[in-house]
Amino acid sequence: MSASGSIGGTARREPHAPEATIGRKADYLHAESTLRSWFLTTDHKRIALLYLASITGFFVIGALAAGVVRLALIVPNGAIMANDTYNKAFTIHGVVMVWFFLIPSIPATFGNFLIPLMIGAKDLAFPKLNLTSWYVFMAGALFTLVSVVLGGVDTGWTFYAPLSTAFSNTWVLPALIGVTIVGFSPILTGLNFVVTIHTMRAPGMTWFKLPIFVWAHYATSLIFLLATPVITTALILLIMERAFHIGVFDPAYGGDPVLFQHLFWFYSHPAVYIMVLPGMGVISEIVPAFAQKKLFGYRFVAYASIGLASVTFFVWGHHMFVNGQSDLASLVFSALSFAVAVPSAVKVYNWTATIHKGALRLDTPMLYAMGYIGLFVLGGLTGLYLATLAINQHIHATYFVVAHFHYIMVGGTVLAFLGGLHFWWPKFTGRMYSEPWGRVSALLIFLGFNVTFFPQFILGYLGMPRRYATYPAEFQLLNVLSSAGATILAAGYLFPMLYLVYSLWFGRKAPANPWNAKGLEWETSSPPPTHNFLSPPEVPRIPYDYPIQAQESRDQHG
Amino acid sequence: MSERLADGVGVARAEHFETVAQQREAATLGIWAWLITELLLFSALFLVALITRIQHPEATVAAAKHLKFWIGATNTVVLICSSLTMSMAIEFSRMGWQRAMVRAMLATAALGGLFLVLKGYEYYADWDEHMMPFLSNRPFALAETPAARLFVNLYYVATLLHALHLFTGIALLLGMTWMAAKAGFLSRHQNWIEVYGLYWHFIDLVWILAFPILYVVNR
Ligand code: HEM
Ligand SMILES: [Cu+2]
Numbered sequence: 001m002s003a004s005g006s007i008g009g010t011a012r013r014e015p016h017a018p019e020a021t022i023g024r025k026a027d028y029l030h031a032e033s034t035l036r037s038w039f040l041t042t043d044h045k046r047i048a049l050l051y052l053a054s055i056t057g058f059f060v061i062g063a064l065a066a067g068v069v070r071l072a073l074i075v076p077n078g079a080i081m082a083n084d085t086y087n088k089a090f091t092i093h094g095v096v097m098v099w100f101f102l103i104p105s106i107p108a109t110f111g112n113f114l115i116p117l118m119i120g121a122k123d124l125a126f127p128k129l130n131l132t133s134w135y136v137f138m139a140g141a142l143f144t145l146v147s148v149v150l151g152g153v154d155t156g157w158t159f160y161a162p163l164s165t166a167f168s169n170t171w172v173l174p175a176l177i178g179v180t181i182v183g184f185s186p187i188l189t190g191l192n193f194v195v196t197i198h199t200m201r202a203p204g205m206t207w208f209k210l211p212i213f214v215w216a217h218y219a220t221s222l223i224f225l226l227a228t229p230v231i232t233t234a235l236i237l238l239i240m241e242r243a244f245h246i247g248v249f250d251p252a253y254g255g256d257p258v259l260f261q262h263l264f265w266f267y268s269h270p271a272v273y274i275m276v277l278p279g280m281g282v283i284s285e286i287v288p289a290f291a292q293k294k295l296f297g298y299r300f301v302a303y304a305s306i307g308l309a310s311v312t313f314f315v316w317g318h319h320m321f322v323n324g325q326s327d328l329a330s331l332v333f334s335a336l337s338f339a340v341a342v343p344s345a346v347k348v349y350n351w352t353a354t355i356h357k358g359a360l361r362l363d364t365p366m367l368y369a370m371g372y373i374g375l376f377v378l379g380g381l382t383g384l385y386l387a388t389l390a391i392n393q394h395i396h397a398t399y400f401v402v403a404h405f406h407y408i409m410v411g412g413t414v415l416a417f418l419g420g421l422h423f424w425w426p427k428f429t430g431r432m433y434s435e436p437w438g439r440v441s442a443l444l445i446f447l448g449f450n451v452t453f454f455p456q457f458i459l460g461y462l463g464m465p466r467r468y469a470t471y472p473a474e475f476q477l478l479n480v481l482s483s484a485g486a487t488i489l490a491a492g493y494l495f496p497m498l499y500l501v502y503s504l505w506f507g508r509k510a511p512a513n514p515w516n517a518k519g520l521e522w523e524t525s526s527p528p529p530t531h532n533f534l535s536p537p538e539v540p541r542i543p544y545d546y547p548i549q550a551q552e553s554r555d556q557h558g
Numbered sequence: 559m560s561e562r563l564a565d566g567v568g569v570a571r572a573e574h575f576e577t578v579a580q581q582r583e584a585a586t587l588g589i590w591a592w593l594i595t596e597l598l599l600f601s602a603l604f605l606v607a608l609i610t611r612i613q614h615p616e617a618t619v620a621a622a623k624h625l626k627f628w629i630g631a632t633n634t635v636v637l638i639c640s641s642l643t644m645s646m647a648i649e650f651s652r653m654g655w656q657r658a659m660v661r662a663m664l665a666t667a668a669l670g671g672l673f674l675v676l677k678g679y680e681y682y683a684d685w686d687e688h689m690m691p692f693l694s695n696r697p698f699a700l701a702e703t704p705a706a707r708l709f710v711n712l713y714y715v716a717t718l719l720h721a722l723h724l725f726t727g728i729a730l731l732l733g734m735t736w737m738a739a740k741a742g743f744l745s746r747h748q749n750w751i752e753v754y755g756l757y758w759h760f761i762d763l764v765w766i767l768a769f770p771i772l773y774v775v776n777r
Contacts, residue, residue, distance in 0.1 A: 121574070122573070122574040122575075123574035124574075125584040125588065126584070126588060127574065187595050191588060191591045191592055191595070192588075194587070194591055195584050195587045195588045195591065196584075198583075198584075198587055199580055199583045199584045199587060200575075200580070200584070225591055225594060225595050226594070226595075226598060228595070229595045229596070229598035229599040229602070230598060230599075230602050232599055233599055233600075233602035233603055234602070236715065236719070237603075237715060240711075240715055244692045245692045245694075246691075246692050246711040246714060246715060247691070247692075247704075247707060247708060247711055248606070248708060248711055248712065248715075251704075253691075253704070253707060253708070253711070254703075254704025254705055254706075254707040254708040254711075255708055256708075259606065263602060531573075531574070
């Protein structure tokens with residue numbers, strides 16, 4: 001059980017990492033400044049920023065569509081917009097947020113930027129492939145977006161057959177083609193990460209010295225590789241069926257619509273962990289840094305990442321409890337879904353234990369991390385309600401589900417994304433952001449989020465179905481509350497966009513390690529030079545080598 | 559792993575790798591990871607085809623009997639031969655026999671082309687026998703059984719996807735042969751041939767899985 005057994009007697013590093021030591025011209029941002037040097041770059045750090053910019057753009061579009069949806073739901077009778085418009089708005093929202101924001105968000109930006117730095121490598125294993133995956137992503141996403149905006153699609157992000165193949169007369173086909181193309185991008189990214197983590201670690205960087213962020217991305221990459229091809233098959237079949245009436249899903253052609261749901265959810269449930277695991281990786285970096293305490297139960301957290309990535313493949317049937325699946329299958333899927341709670345809880349316990357008796361600093365990244373933990377716990381617990389067969393009958397396809405997945409996906413991914421963005425901003429850009437503004441927006445987002453989505457649990461429990469433009473008048477109060485919350489939330493998202501951009505020019509210059517954090521990425525200057533390190537980084541003796549080491553004799557010091 | 563296999567055969571180290579061995583290892587792992595995803599892409603189709611067979615044995619057997627067994631079988635042999643020539647190309651590349659390697663690669667591409675021609679002829683025969691359920695102007699021969707229709711459709715999706723892979727594979731192979739014919743190629747990029755070889759064997763493997771599942775089982 002000893003991680004330190006295999007390690008030589010490397011001396012403890014200085015508690016204060018060196019200040020920025022390289023000149024402006026040498027860092028990756030300023031090394032070259034032509035447009036060409038950005039759009040044809042193979043530097044993983046620049047590619048990460050290309051992703052960051054595009055993903056932020058998609059988030060804005062998705063959020064505007066959400067605004068439209070919430071606006072429509074202020075009145076019960078659908079007086080604000082036609083059903084058709086409403087359907088198109090929530091489809092844009094779902095498609096953009098899931099496929100173009102949530103899934104690539106943390107891996108493509110932070111993962112791309114940080115994995116080579118964290119393992120002490122000069123770049124990812126396949127830099128050209130990395131750039132290719134960005135172009136694939138942009139091509140597919142823009143293609144979909146244009147069709148969704150020009151013609152509209154009303155199937156929702158799930159594209160359920162036979163609605164999508166036979167009944168919907170909107171621009172489903174181009175949207176499907178675009179989403180299929182986009183799917184190849186995470187496969188390539190995941191492949192690059194797996195190979196990089198296996199083959200490019202600096203000498204001495206053993207598996208059990210890797211930051212949890214890297215473990216989480218390793219697990220996520222496995223899901224990218226093992227689940228994405230299945231959704232690609234499903235989408236190809238949908239395209240064939242819609243375009244050529246090759247019947248696989250439509251009963252009129254001898255097909256089986258439940259088959260589509262099997263294929264779809266076999267991907268889309270694991271996709272939830274594509275969204276959540278990287279977020280967990282981010283939180284596992286932030287929490288120890290702002291408690292100045294070693295991550296509690298490092299090995300368990302690492303194992304839990306792989307555990308989550310494995311179990312997540314066996315629970316897709318919990319989306320189909322009421323779709324005529326056999327009772328036995330439902331029972332098995334229900335039980336397995338409960339099993340997912342175990343590794344998730346391990347993570348939450350370990351973060352909490354890390355915070356406990358740490359030297360807590362409530363800076364912006366930490367506020368986001370604490371918000372994350374809160375929302376993730378609520379989202380996770382309500383998942384257990386949904387996984388319970390009898391309760392599911394009552395709340396399936398209601399706003400309870402909408403609230404649940406927003407707590408997990410928005411609470412989980414977006415808060416981790418923003419937390420990570422603030423945490424590593426100095427590293428990415430070489431500038432500090434405004435701390436007071438950061439704290440204000442973190443609090444606004446947490447408040448706005450809960451006001452928006454908590455009422456939806458109640459609405460769902462009372463029986464308001466999802467995906468309808470109209471609802472019984474007695475639900476209006478809660479809906480108005482939810483829409484009001486969305487306004488607060490929108491303000492919360494707006495602030496970081498303003499002060500972060502402002503900081504690019506006017507922010508204080510960032511030192512190499514503003515947070516006194518551990519991990520190789522803090523050993524190089526902010527921003528790093530083109531090949532990441534001027535001299536080979538010194539791999540620490542133990543991971544998360546923080547001053548406070550807790551009473552954790554069993555786990556690390558063995 | 560030795561960095562040099564024969565005189566003038568080797569791999570030029572890219573800047574971001576520390577050693578050539580590391581670079582080779584990354585390339586091999588990368589192609590294997592890619593092949594796993596490709597296998598999954600097909601396996602979802604095969605799985606659905608198998609389930610259809612189990613659930614509707616008579617209808618699928620009736621449909622499968624219409625598939626051109628002998629064309630499929632010949633194509634299996636053609637692809638196995640092409641894997642052989644590809645393996646030879648790899649052997650030659652290791653020994654530094656550039657000219658022999660180029661010839662073996664061209665032979666591989668030619669066999670791949672032969673497969674596509676035969677496959678095209680088979681589609682034509684299917685069309686002739688009214689075995690294309692998605693054509694509205696040619697009524698499907700087994701119209702009374704929806705499961706037969708489903709099975710035949712899966713056959714088209716799976717074989718078309720395979721043909722698409724083969725087509726891309728041939729195009730890549732020809733492009734690479736063109737580069738590999740130039741002097742000095744083997745001293746810089748020998749591992750490209752190895753990596754590509756794995757991809758070719760994979761295309762072969764997919765067909766070897768598809769053939770029994772679509773043509774042979776329950777026959
Ligand atoms: C600005 C705050 C947001 C508001 C007010 C909002 C509102 C909504 C509403 C009302 C629905 C339900 C539509 C319906 O079923 O009729 C919905 C669905 C959805 N939202 Fe959000 N949302 C917000 C942010 C997000 C974010 C940030 C994400 C992802 C990162 C997201 C992902 C989704 C997804 C995946 C669906 C499911 C769509 C479907 O199943 O068709 N939402 N959202
Ligand atoms: Cu699920």
